[in-house]
Amino acid sequence: MADFLSPAEWAAVFLSLRVAIVATLASLPFGVFAAYALARWHFPGKTLLAALLYLPLVLPPVVTGYVLLIAFGRRGIFGAVLADLGIVLSFHWTGAALACAVMGFPLMVRAMRLSFEATDPRLVEAAGTLGANPIVGFFLVSLPLALPGIIAGATLAFARALGEFGATITFVANIPGETQTIASAIYTFIQVPGGDAAALRLTLVSIVIALAAVIASEIIQRQGEKRLARSA
Amino acid sequence: MIDVDVTRRIGAFCLRVAFQNSAGITALFGRSGAGKSMTIGLIAGLAHPDEGRIALDARLLVDTKSNVFVPSHKRRIGVVFQDSHLFPHLGVKQNLLFGRWFAPRAERKIDFDAVVETLGIGRLLNRAPALLSGGERQRVAIGRALLSCPRLLLLDEPFAALDLQRRLEILPLIEALRDEFKIPIVYVSHAMEEVARLAARVVVLDEGRVVAEGDPADVLRPAVSEDPRFGGASVLTMHVGKRDTAYGLTALAHPAGTIWLAGPAGAEGQRVRILVKATDVTLSAAPPHGLSVQSMLRGTLAAIETAGPLALVEIALAGEGRLAALATRRAIDELALHPGDPVFALIKTAALDERAVGGAG
Structure with a gap:
């Protein structure tokens, strides 16, 4: 099994998984917060904020990657500050994770927001009259009720991260062992003569990973919905 | 509070x-x-x-x-x-x-x-x-x-x-x-x-x-200003009397008379409140005979309020309490009823259910 891929190909697979998992988990709390805020709160500039969050969905990925490079590159606005703190993002796998998180964020927030909007706000009011403060009410009522949508959103973001190419290659390039994910590895193999076999192998691997992720999320979601359907 | x-x-x-x-x-x-x-x-x-x-x-x-x-x-x-x-x-x-x-x-x-x-x-x-x-x-x-x-x-x-x-x-x-x-x-x-x-x-x-x-x-006394056919009702305080188990009835006693209630209404001697809709009360100027109505309360006519063809009659019951009855204006005129006259209020037992009865705690 281990012979199926060369060490360089395995490195790309593990890097992709690591980048996608870190991107998904790190953006999850922000995604839940943004989705809840957009679903429940009214504040000035809400439409503008929503538009900004959804922007990476409609921009060419290369543009997003270039904006990240300007902002988080070594001489970028935030990049310089972060570099002083010892955090380097450009041309580093953490930068790939940031690029994937940004690209997956709109998908994540969209699914979660719909889910929060579908929960009855009067249930949180009822929790309030029973003595639960808003934060406790969120964790005991809103969050569990929106869980199927949160799982769906996280899966979408994870899948997006696995497939992300344009923003990643623009922001952190294509360095084998450091920033070369499955997508950029396949791109590289297609460019070189005789790389077709390796590209095909990685293609199969990425199909398997994507299928597994989607099936797992379907199963989790169906169980969640079954639990709620018993009670809706 | x-x-x-x-x-x-x-x-x-x-x-x-x-x-x-x-x-x-x-x-x-x-x-x-x-x-x-x-x-x-x-x-x-x-x-x-x-x-x-x-x-x-x-x-x-x-x-x-x-x-x-x-x-x-x-x-x-x-x-x-x-x-x-x-x-x-x-x-x-x-x-x-x-x-x-x-x-x-x-x-x-x-x-x-x-x-x-x-x-x-x-x-x-x-x-x-x-x-x-x-x-x-x-x-x-x-x-x-x-x-x-x-x-x-x-x-x-x-x-x-x-x-x-x-x-x-x-x-x-x-x-x-x-x-x-x-x-x-x-x-x-x-x-x-x-x-x-x-x-x-x-x-x-x-x-x-x-x-x-x-x-x-x-x-909860009805006012004739709003349409008394809806919501017009009186609340009477009564005592639970003996039960007629053969017919499944319970007597509710009041100084002005007895109301028979279909169904149970608590222990004997207990004070209860009962709601009587103005539309369920029939008036009679003399003690009636040969009617199927068995619940009768005596009193004197206290006030008449008219609204179009309808008249809302308020009866001061013997003892205490007031009872509202809804009739047509013509019926009141033909009975020649005036404030102060003795009247008999007939209440249809079948119109009362135990939902209308509650403890007067």
């Missing part, structure tokens, strides 16, 4: 209410759109008043002048909503225990088993809320609010969605709660039978204003 004096405007509607509750059950009574639920929302802390203050016992909950607004989770006021709002992702037992965690330990006085027993929900504990019937769901919602050990319980038309049979089953439970757990209750309803039966005190709302408040027998 809750002391409310608030104003809130939404669009063209203006709610301006001031009232206090009493021990036991206080009813907020009025037709839909009168502002009852809005008042409940303000007391519970689910909405801000534009102006005014609300105090519970000695504790100030809202005062717009001094910028006080205690959020709902700190008010310790339990609410039972029109639709139960049970948490769908939790079982019945977790729903019941939800509020308990947030009550200060020293105030967790209400016993879980006692509530489950009183409400008769023991066999539901392991079910999911979706599998409950409407009546069961409301009983669980009442239990959930009670078990948060509130200082005041607000019931916002909790049985509006239930059919008559379910209401008949649940009303005695509310009386049991009142008697067993000693929590003051504000009960919102537009059903006069429920209010007459349960409430020690009634606050009548109409178009956002308090139009009457006091004892149910005084407040």
Whole structure:
């Protein structure tokens, strides 16, 4: 099994998984917060904020990657500050994770927001009259009720991260062992003569990973919905 | 005791209410759109008043002048909503225990088993809320609010969605709660039978204003100005007499006569209140013979109010109490009835059900 891929190909697979998992988990709390805020709160500039969050969905990925490079590159606005703190993002796998998180964020927030909007706000009011403060009410009522949508959103973001190419290659390039994910590895193999076999192998691997992720999320979601359907 | 004096405007509607509750059950009574639920929302802390203050016992909950607004989770006021709002992702037992965690330990006085027993929900504990019937769901919602050990319980038309049979089953439970757990209750309803039966005190709302408040027998008196065919009724205080088991009837005694009620009405000698609709009362100038009506009360004609072809007649009953009867103006003229004349009020037993009867505690 281990012979199926060369060490360089395995490195790309593990890097992709690591980048996608870190991107998904790190953006999850922000995604839940943004989705809840957009679903429940009214504040000035809400439409503008929503538009900004959804922007990476409609921009060419290369543009997003270039904006990240300007902002988080070594001489970028935030990049310089972060570099002083010892955090380097450009041309580093953490930068790939940031690029994937940004690209997956709109998908994540969209699914979660719909889910929060579908929960009855009067249930949180009822929790309030029973003595639960808003934060406790969120964790005991809103969050569990929106869980199927949160799982769906996280899966979408994870899948997006696995497939992300344009923003990643623009922001952190294509360095084998450091920033070369499955997508950029396949791109590289297609460019070189005789790389077709390796590209095909990685293609199969990425199909398997994507299928597994989607099936797992379907199963989790169906169980969640079954639990709620018993009670809706 | 809750002391409310608030104003809130939404669009063209203006709610301006001031009232206090009493021990036991206080009813907020009025037709839909009168502002009852809005008042409940303000007391519970689910909405801000534009102006005014609300105090519970000695504790100030809202005062717009001094910028006080205690959020709902700190008010310790339990609410039972029109639709139960049970948490769908939790079982019945977790729903019941939800509020308990947030009550200060020293105030967790209400016993879980006692509530489950009183409400008769023991066999539901392991079910999911979706599998409950409407009546069961409301009983669980009442239990959930009670078990948060509130200082005041607000019931916002909790049985509006239930059919008559379910209401008949649940009303005695509310009386049991009142008697067993000693929590003051504000009960919102537009059903006069429920209010007459349960409430020690009634606050009548109409178009956002308090139009009457006091004892149910005084407040629920019909006015001819609004169409008395709807809602016109009198509340009488009577004593449970002997039962006619062969026919399944119960006598309710009053100095003015006896009313026979179809069905049981509590222990002999108990004081009860009964609601008699003005349309169910027939007048006679002389003691009648050969009628199927067996419930008769004697009195003198106190007042006649006319509205178009109809006349609302108020009878001062022998002993105490007043009874309203609705007749046509022509019938009154042909009987030649005038204030001060003796009259006999006939009440159709079949029109009275036990829902109209409540303890006059």
